[in-house]
Amino acid sequence: xxxxxxxxxxxxxxxxxxxxxxxxxxxxxxxxxxxxxxxxxxxxxxxxxxxxxxxxxxxxxxxxxxxxxxxxxxxxxxxxxxxxxxxxxxxxxxxxxxxxxxxxxxxxxxxxxxxxxxxxxxxxxxxxxxxxxxxxxxxxxxxxxxxxxxxxxxxxxxxxxxxxxxxxxxxxxxxxxxxxxxxxxxxxxxxxxxxxxxxxxxxxxxxxxxxxxxxxxxxxxxxxxxxxxxxxxxxxxxxxxxxxxxxxxxxxxxxxxxxxxxxxxxxxxxxxxxxxxxxxxxxxxxxxxx
Amino acid sequence: xxxxxxxxxxxxxxxxxxxxxxxxxxxxxxxxxxxxxxxxxxxxxxxxxxxxxxxxxxxxxxxxxxxxxxxxxxxxxxxxxxxxxxxxxxxxxxxxxxxxxxxxxxxxxxxxxxxxxxxxxxxxxxxxxxxxxxxxxxxxxxxxxxxxxxxxxxxxxxxxxxxxxxxxxxxxxxxxxxxxxxxxxxxxxxxxxxxxxxxxxxxxxxxxxxxxxxxxxxxxxxxxxxxxxxxxxxxxxxxxxxxxxxxxxxxxxxxxxxxxxxxxxxxxxxxxxxxxxxxxxxxxxxxxxxxxxxxxxxxxxxxxxxxxxxxxxxxxxxxxxxxxxxxxxxxxxxxxxxxxxxxxxxxxxxxxxxxxx
Ligand SMILES: Nc1ncnc2c1ncn2[C@@H]1O[C@H](COP(=O)(O)OP(=O)(O)OP(=O)(O)O)[C@@H](O)[C@H]1O
Ligand SMILES: [Mg+2]
Numbered sequence: 001x002x003x004x005x006x007x008x009x010x011x012x013x014x015x016x017x018x019x020x021x022x023x024x025x026x027x028x029x030x031x032x033x034x035x036x037x038x039x040x041x042x043x044x045x046x047x048x049x050x051x052x053x054x055x056x057x058x059x060x061x062x063x064x065x066x067x068x069x070x071x072x073x074x075x076x077x078x079x080x081x082x083x084x085x086x087x088x089x090x091x092x093x094x095x096x097x098x099x100x101x102x103x104x105x106x107x108x109x110x111x112x113x114x115x116x117x118x119x120x121x122x123x124x125x126x127x128x129x130x131x132x133x134x135x136x137x138x139x140x141x142x143x144x145x146x147x148x149x150x151x152x153x154x155x156x157x158x159x160x161x162x163x164x165x166x167x168x169x170x171x172x173x174x175x176x177x178x179x180x181x182x183x184x185x186x187x188x189x190x191x192x193x194x195x196x197x198x199x200x201x202x203x204x205x206x207x208x209x210x211x212x213x214x215x216x217x218x219x220x221x222x223x224x225x226x227x228x229x230x231x232x233x234x235x236x237x238x239x240x241x242x243x244x245x246x247x248x249x250x251x252x253x254x255x256x257x258x259x260x261x262x263x264x265x266x267x268x269x270x271x272x273x274x275x276x277x278x279x280x281x282x283x284x285x286x287x288x289x290x
Numbered sequence: 291x292x293x294x295x296x297x298x299x300x301x302x303x304x305x306x307x308x309x310x311x312x313x314x315x316x317x318x319x320x321x322x323x324x325x326x327x328x329x330x331x332x333x334x335x336x337x338x339x340x341x342x343x344x345x346x347x348x349x350x351x352x353x354x355x356x357x358x359x360x361x362x363x364x365x366x367x368x369x370x371x372x373x374x375x376x377x378x379x380x381x382x383x384x385x386x387x388x389x390x391x392x393x394x395x396x397x398x399x400x401x402x403x404x405x406x407x408x409x410x411x412x413x414x415x416x417x418x419x420x421x422x423x424x425x426x427x428x429x430x431x432x433x434x435x436x437x438x439x440x441x442x443x444x445x446x447x448x449x450x451x452x453x454x455x456x457x458x459x460x461x462x463x464x465x466x467x468x469x470x471x472x473x474x475x476x477x478x479x480x481x482x483x484x485x486x487x488x489x490x491x492x493x494x495x496x497x498x499x500x501x502x503x504x505x506x507x508x509x510x511x512x513x514x515x516x517x518x519x520x521x522x523x524x525x526x527x528x529x530x531x532x533x534x535x536x537x538x539x540x541x542x543x544x545x546x547x548x549x550x551x552x553x554x555x556x557x558x559x560x561x562x563x564x565x566x567x568x569x570x571x572x573x574x575x576x577x578x579x580x581x582x583x584x585x586x587x588x589x590x591x592x593x594x595x596x597x598x599x600x601x602x603x604x605x606x607x608x609x610x611x612x613x614x615x616x617x618x619x620x621x622x623x624x625x626x627x628x629x630x631x632x633x634x635x636x637x638x639x640x641x642x643x644x645x646x647x
Pocket of ligand 2: 334335336
């Protein structure tokens, strides 16, 4: 069965010179990426005064403290903990719902023929390009009429429907790369269309499903715009809404803000770390030869 | 119980205009081992997939037993899962995420048989195919021959009416291939199950087939028992395609002296301007020059095929023939060639006659 999953040669592997160039580019991107993170992290674990006086990069003097974290988590005015909880309440269903629906849709697009399939798919692609800002006013009034404004359910529905098109697109490509013989074998063995999907296709598509889920989760978690427009009850606010409130009124407390940011980042980072193996496989799948 | 398969007027056209099958008619008898043989792209797989229900014919009808499973003209179609067929795919198509046991049990689980029954039948078939000790392994951890057996087990476990095999040996190396063929043939005879096998390899076809149908460009060229195809090829294509080493085929004007030497009828000579002469290497025997023969020539090359020796022999005037070498000879020696059988084909390729000596 191994043969089915032969990977395409990238073409870049081979000459040592190319490897060197690739490495240099990768390191530059990596450093650019990680530097702000280190800055925020350093700021978050030392007294703010030290950062202001010497800069976050200086290592002497260096005083380690968790005060910023404790303040951020247990602030009596605005609870970051509550924000984290709300974020989970929103992000988990907003990941599972669109993945489930999009997986079915995508399989339909990948394997079944439908008279207007092409146009339907083109429409999905087209609608993916519409910016959020353009949709927010109708969404706002729609939720208002449905009495879903300022509710978890409302935001979950918005995120889910926002996720379905791109996940459909992503998974359709993934499914169409799976070997069709396996599905045909299952049909001959006596499986119904839905059984083929559930017993053969889904298990084989796990890396793809996980990739999509990780991206969708991170997207929903990091969303600020929809949450800002649709949730106003401080008890229901998500973590990204809580963060700016840590800023303080008259003077920006960078220590507090950066520790809050680190806490908020933790969930997507952990999820990414945990599923990293599948995630990479899911993307490599795109380079998979049929 | 074994059921026959009847294929009537099957056409398959892939849009826009690939004609994969042209008016195929066959009746496969219950319990028969039927082989579809043809070069790449001849439509073998397409025909098998139509029988399985994975492809719908453009025209025509297929019945399994006395049940019509597809009738393009009436627009009726029975899903593969309701045809009770077992199929082994070219690359075996084992489910990579399931153990061999689960692969084999899959069709039975779908039928919702009780657990003990499933267990009993999987064990039985695994025992019969000699894979009982592999049942916990995933396909990725098995050799090609083992995977093939698992695939056959999966196809057989639900006791299908018809077993379909698409090039089941092509991913196996030469040695296992021979045993795999024997084993498939044995199982088939033991169970008496109607079997249709697709291959491009004539050795496969002749090793297992009760009857062989040769396809070319979607058209049936000839159908019959292996000896018939070998001894009475209907046309030049079959003559050339079947037999190893391949038949010597000469396209000659009817005035050519070779025709006189082998005694082609005057009637044929008068009626045609050109003919094809076909002589199998095994039916042209090279002997010592002093022996009596139909032709004489000089040995150019000697080849060993298995235990046999063949010589390529120059007949003069630009013709050379491969013949079975049954005397001591070296390159450059003269030999005498005794013919056993010569086929004569018209310019359009149909066989006119076969001359036996
Ligand atoms: N899905 C399809 N769409 C269009 N053309 C097809 C399709 N499947 C097969 N064909 C064409 O139909 C013809 C017969 O194909 P088929 O796969 O039946 O050949 P085959 O005899 O099995 O060949 P091989 O030995 O290479 O497997 C070929 O010309 C092929 O290109
Ligand atoms: Mg084929």
